[in-house]
Amino acid sequence: MSSxxxxxxxxxxxxxxxxxxxxxxxSDKDFVDILFSFLTLPLxxxxxxxxxxxxxxxxxxxxxxVESLGEDHFQTKECKAMLLRPVNAAALHCDRLRVKVDDADxxxxxxxxxxxxxxxxxxxxxxxxxxxxxxxxSLLLEKLRMGFFSKGGSKFIITxxxxxxxxxxxxxxxxxxxxxxxxxxxxKEEVLHLNxxxxxxxxxxxxxxxxxxxxxxxxxxxxxxxxxxxxxPHNLFAPQAIEAEPKFKPITIxxxxxxxxxxxxYAEVKQDLVDLLFxxxxxxxxxxxxxxxxLSPNRCLDNLYKSVNGAG
Numbered sequence: 001m002s003s004x005x006x007x008x009x010x011x012x013x014x015x016x017x018x019x020x021x022x023x024x025x026x027s028d029k030d031f032v033d034i035l036f037s038f039l040t041l042p043l044x045x046x047x048x049x050x051x052x053x054x055x056x057x058x059x060x061x062x063x064x065x066v067e068s069l070g071e072d073h074f075q076t077k078e079c080k081a082m083l084l085r086p087v088n089a090a091a092l093h094c095d096r097l098r099v100k101v102d103d104a105d106x107x108x109x110x111x112x113x114x115x116x117x118x119x120x121x122x123x124x125x126x127x128x129x130x131x132x133x134x135x136x137x138s139l140l141l142e143k144l145r146m147g148f149f150s151k152g153g154s155k156f157i158i159t160x161x162x163x164x165x166x167x168x169x170x171x172x173x174x175x176x177x178x179x180x181x182x183x184x185x186x187x188k189e190e191v192l193h194l195n196x197x198x199x200x201x202x203x204x205x206x207x208x209x210x211x212x213x214x215x216x217x218x219x220x221x222x223x224x225x226x227x228x229x230x231x232x233p234h235n236l237f238a239p240q241a242i243e244a245e246p247k248f249k250p251i252t253i254x255x256x257x258x259x260x261x262x263x264x265x266y267a268e269v270k271q272d273l274v275d276l277l278f279x280x281x282x283x284x285x286x287x288x289x290x291x292x293x294x295l296s297p298n299r300c301l302d303n304l305y306k307s308v309n310g311a312g
Contacts, residue, residue, distance in 0.1 A: 003172040008193040009034060009099045011158075014172075014273055015188040016181060022176050022213040023187070026167055029196075030098040032156045035058060035164065037094050038203055039284040039289065039305055042086035044281030045102055046207075049200055055208060062277060080130050099196050101203060112136075135184060160213045162300045164307035192217070210298040252277065 011027040025031075047054045047063040054060055066084055071077040085104050088094060096101065112131040130136055154169035157175070165171060181187070194202070198216070205212035208222050215222065254268040289305035 005221075006101055008150060008195050009199070009271065010191055010193055012189060013189045013213065015074045015217065016179075016186055017188050020214075020218060021211065022160050022217050023171070023181065024160065025178055025213055027158065029154055029156070032158070032164055034097055034099055034101065035158070035162065035304055036308055037090070037097060038206065038301060039286035039308065040088050040090035040094060040284055041102065042088060042282050043282050043288075044083060044086045045088065045104075046203070046285070047281070048084070049102065050204060059245060059280065068282070076129070076216045082280050085280050089284065094298055099194065099199050101199050102198065103196070142230060159301055159303075162212065162307075163300070163303045190217075206298075206300040206304075208298070212300055216295070232242045274288055 009027075009030045011025050011031045013025050014023045015021070016023055041049075043056065044063060045057055046056065047059050052060045052063055064081060069080070071080055074080045088102065095098065099121070112133060112135060157165050157167045157171055159175065176184070176187075192198075202212055202216050205215045205222065209215050209220075216219070222306070249272075251273050252270070253273060256265045256267070257263060258265060286299060286305060286308075291303060293302065
């Protein structure tokens with residue numbers, strides 16, 4: 001338990017005392033499961049966790065737009081709630097993590113109040129949605145029990161840029177040799193116990209710095225000069241074969257530009273583009289990695305994805 005009473009997860013850091021850097025970390029599955037859970041987080045959840053200061057492209061402003069729009073601009077008030085607190089598809093797994101990064105309860109499943117007799121059998125993660133029979137989805141189902149991401153009993157090595165691999169003595173020596181550390185007397189070992197706030201801080205560093213573990217241990221400030229704002233891929237659609245039929249209909253927008261330098265002042269758009277933009281808040285980090293190979297310029301989350309995918 002941490003000093004604030006919340007649960008913690010242990011991780012052993014191997015630190016280069018002379019150069020003040022974390023060489024790598026060793027942990028059991030509890031810490032690694034939390035790292036892997038970063039990939040399941042919808043982009044909108046990351047924006048919310050960082051209080052709309054995520055620096056992921058323009059997503060902070062997009063999230064603020066959803067917040068500021070009245071409920072009459074959405075199909076239902078529940079639609080707005082879904083965008084501000086998007087569902088994590090791995091919520092049942094994340095609910096069993098030793099330390100939770102997202103404090104929202106997204107494992108709740110609501111069904112029709114007359115579930116036993118209603119023939120529609122609809123369900124939702126948002127309470128209060130109207131069932132086709134006329135009543136509301138307000139009956140909470142019992143939570144299912146799901147497993148974790150990695151196997152129990154395993155030890156892992158995590159590099160400073162978040163490559164994850166099974167622990168072994170040969171790997172440790174290989175990393176120390178790669179880092180140019182030939183005098184083991186300079187290595188300090190220290191076990192940290194990280195609570196939810198620390199893990200959220202590590203997630204932020206994974207997005208905005210190249211050395212998140214070093215920054216976490218030495219409490220280094222993340223300065224604007226040290227990072228560049230993350231950008232979503234320029235092409236939002238996955239590449240398609242030339243002979244394939246387009247999977248998406250063209251979206252028409254009307255741009256208003258300055259005559260002198262052609263810079264865009266604003267755009268007039270229809271619902272289709274707004275739905276597409278708002279939908280970005282619901283895309284998980286891992287889906288961005290799978291389709292476009294990167295999310296942040298430092299590639300730490302990319303390394304996590306490669307570790308899961310067996311290419312790290």
